[in-house]
Amino acid sequence: MSVLAFTENWDGKFKKISFELVSYAHQLAAQMNTNAVVVSIGNVPEEELKKLGHYGASKIVRVEDNRISGLINKAFTAIIAQVAEKEGADVVVFSHNFTGKALAPRVAVRLRAGMASGVNALPDSLDPFVVKKGVFTGKAIGHITIKSAKKVLTLFPNSVEAIEADENAVIETFTPQLSDAHFATKVLEVKKVTDKVLLTDAEVVVSGGRGMKGADKWAPLEELAGLLGAAIACTRPVSDEGWRPHGEHVGQTGKIVAPNVYLAFGISGAIQHLGGISASKHIIAVNTDKDAPIFEAAEYGIVGDVQQVLPKLIEAVREAKKQ
Amino acid sequence: MKILICLSNVPDTTTKIKFTGDNTQFDAAGVQWIINPWDELALTRALEIKETSGTTIEKVTVLTVGKADTEPTLRKALAIGADDAVRIDAEPKDAYQVAAQITGFVKEQPYDIILCGIESSDYNGSTVGGMLAEFLDSPSVSSVSGLFLENGQIRLNREIDGGQEVLETMIPFVAIVQKGIAKEPRIPSMRGIMMARSKPLTVKPAVAADELTGFTAFELPPPHAKCKMIDAENVGELVKVFRNELKII
Known part of the structure; x- marks a missing residue:
């Protein structure tokens, strides 16, 4: 036995x-x-x-x-x-x-x-x-x-x-x-990223939705993820648009994650996305629409534009880390 | 070459989930049924390969294990472009029993490429494809996000935790596919819907197979506490939460 x-x-x-x-x-x-x-x-x-x-x-x-x-x-x-x-x-x-x-x-x-x-x-x-x-x-x-x-x-x-x-x-x-x-199967090539935090293994996940507004606007989110030692995730429309790779898609048809903290930026909270994050212990959301369903799943929320909130948050985290 | 796609008939992904019989049964009242999203992507990719590889692909078959009420889902797959459909007349009980049913059929009518979705959106098992491969003693490649047929050779891309691999495999094989295998699922055209009516849908009797597991109870997650709002001008408050409550900095 x-x-x-x-x-x-x-x-x-x-x-x-x-x-x-x-x-x-x-x-x-x-x-x-x-x-x-x-x-x-x-x-x-x-x-x-x-x-x-x-x-x-x-x-x-x-x-x-x-x-x-x-x-x-x-x-x-x-x-x-x-x-x-x-x-x-x-x-x-x-x-x-x-x-x-x-x-x-x-x-x-x-x-x-x-x-x-x-x-x-x-x-x-x-x-x-x-x-x-x-x-x-x-x-x-x-x-x-x-x-x-x-x-x-x-x-x-x-x-x-x-x-x-x-x-x-x-x-x-x-x-x-x-x-x-x-x-009978042979692996011809392996492209492993070993220095990155695995999305499904991460304690903290920083995620962006359509509110990020474009493929070229992710630098602040990446910066915040770096500061928090977090993995990066996104919603289905974001990966479908090609703003981020499919491997980062969290939700019904993507990955299901259960981090300690899930930070949602510019994510309205479609039912398919919420399914993928519902096992997270703490959800924090930033979104322009105060009635967005993400706030029903979140524990803390900020109503605001991610383009303005993110730089301030990065600055505040950086300051806090110095102390 | 022949391609088989194993389809699961699942509730629409926007369904509000409810249970009956003192929370022992899924409440199917008023539910819209769809092709499991990953299976639909697998079908789309199979059709793309068939269309771009000349006469290499003889036919694309879709199969489900289920009673007569699953036939509209098979008809939809025919409308999308599958050549024929098979329904194995058994109530699906668990992955082991379902995989055994499909095995019975494939042993009788072999296929070169078998595609299964990585999971079904109802019970999230991620199990049938792998079990089928083992029953058939076939190679399997899982979490496949790319499938290519070039000069009769199979190439696959597979997602791994923290990267991607490129593989080749012998035929026959089972590919367990996930997002990325096809960009968007195909939508049936009016012509497709008309043609689907006359395409063959064969009903096969169930084979003897045991189920080894069963759901005995369900529960819904507890309701959330109300969201605490922080002013956008005062992100420092959130950083305090990060530090004192969540301890992530």
Whole structure:
């Protein structure tokens, strides 16, 4: 028996999302009177792997295979399923990000496990196994029951805290059984931005809507994001107009985010956008229209033009940071 | 080559969400049903590829797992330009059971390219495409934001957290697509709507498949407290909130 967590790495390093996942696995394992095991694929230095122990992993299974470059779904699935079998995992947990969404359903089929995706808390109960997740893109919460013996979960980023737990993690190396058929896809090129805050991982998100008035008017927003260590997001019209890249679109058909603080500039708050941000802990909005729906979702609001408010806000933040 | 697009029939994205039966069932009364937005983008891209690659693409099929009430959604997909439609006559219960239904059909009638949306806007599962690929033992590429067919070779762009990748894959494969795959979903033309009436819509019997999960209860998020307004001339107040309350500076 065990809870197995798959932790993705970024050029050999873990991010907050990885520690949250390990902490979740550790707390779930404690409820189930078992241990949390982590599987890590690719080259990660030993000292980095050891960090996972500080969040409750009791064992880390390291898999290195020189054929692996980038995410190859079939190969990663086979590796995780083999480790799950070896460790007798009852529950396998992934982050609910691009990589987790790619792998978790495949692993679920392999293990004949029922899957709950985007869960945002520890289970309501273990028998029956019931867990909460957002449904209808943030407009409601569903309690999903998993009936199968084995279970696969994906954990929504920023929904649980990474709690430190002093486990002395054992690191072992595992050699998976892989054939060429597992490598039917090939990553030809990777364009990774490693110095930027990931939108789904960010504590603070600074976001702009149509009220930003054009593609060339984002410098102040970028400046504020820099000052706050925030990720940048935008609304659908903004990405559709090509003012900002699609990867920054937050809302129904874009990303769903759950930061601690979401700052909305020039966003009126269409229902599709609100769905994508409703899990944010604090929403702050600046908009010219005092009746804009964004103010119904916001905790603090300023009625004003972003072109005038932003420079003042940047100045005030800069001053405050000096103190 | 043949392309299959798996469609999900979902409530319009502006629907006010309500539940019935003591919050155990989604209240479908008065709901407008649409093609799941990502699936609609996948269909649009499939048609673009078909039109720009000569005779390479033999046909574009759309498929849904659902009862007869999902047929208007399939007809809409035919009106947009799909060549034929398949409905697997099963009540969709969970991703595992739905993926098993699609697997049954694909094993009988193979496709070279299978496209699924990255999630459905109702239960936000992000699950069926990946499960289908594993059932079929096919390669899968997920979060695909670009799909290109050049000289019979497939190229894909994939979004990753903090970047983008370019991939190639063998055929057959499953692509799980997201925003960016097509610019705007196509809207059916009057001619398309007329033609859709005579295009084939085949109903296939369900295969035996278990569901492994089920929703037992729903709740709506608690109402928000009233927004506290700060004067635009006094942004310093907001900075105080940043520092003292939110602790972000």
